Amino acid sequence: MSETDIEPTLNMLKLDNSQSLRLWLRMLSCTRLIENDIRQDLRESFDTTLPRFDVMAQLYRYPDSGLRMSEISRLLMVTNGNITGIIDGLAQEGLAERTTDGDDRRATIVRLTADGVSAFEAMAIQHRGWVDGLLGGLDDDEREQLFNLLTKLRDSLYAKLEKTDA
């Protein structure tokens, strides 16, 4: 047991791993390895966290309209509770600001400030470089194949999850 490896999880189980399960565990390994590396890079280079970077990335996409808390949660696919603390922190540091929705005065809209935009852009440029490095073990063709397969998977997941919700 000499390296990080979440994969052989079910090897000893009294049922064989299905092809899909092996694939899912391998995808999870790749995602966690990359996420953990980026998490460490963000901490070392910007003294910030991955959830905070993700929230800023979403706010950055909506400079004019801003986003409601519930929209941020949905875009990031995480729970509202986690987001509140992050927005509090960003607001205290002058990187984000809250306003009231003109149409619905109970709803709070969040936007990045000009300082927040600059701070995010500085991080995003570095982030892109880290990701280029982490995925550099595949060549262009392999990355394209992987992208296409994941796109097909994502589309099938959207279709499946919409059907379940309906």
Next chain:
Amino acid sequence: MSETDIEPTLNMLKLDNSQSLRLWLRMLSCTRLIENDIRQDLRESFDTTLPRFDVMAQLYRYPDSGLRMSEISRLLMVTNGNITGIIDGLAQEGLAERTTDGDDRRATIVRLTADGVSAFEAMAIQHRGWVDGLLGGLDDDEREQLFNLLTKLRDSLYAKLEKTDA
């Protein structure tokens, strides 16, 4: 903005998305969609959480030797702090037990109890079925291609991260 989508994150950024960044964001979308669905299934079917399932899966792999807390953290690629609360819960419910390491009396070893093994197996069988369903949008050949590409990526990540640590 009608569906959950973390991907176009950097579309508005004053730098183009690299091929690697697009790929990484797509991988992250797929992983989060699948994880969130499994999280919901675990809650509805077993009133349990994904981190708890993951911890039980690791303990299940080492019925004889058991695992130290630090080993569980490393295998799951998460921090020790999160694990402690989960082990406390499992111990209270009689699903895991702590013993002292014979060689190092300061170190605690954790194992699943017989009840824990049964509980995990019941969940693992369902879990495999959920994953089979979620990845059913790809055919056998596509899953095999995706598995092989992710294996190449994982191996390159291990090589890269080992080099960085050294």
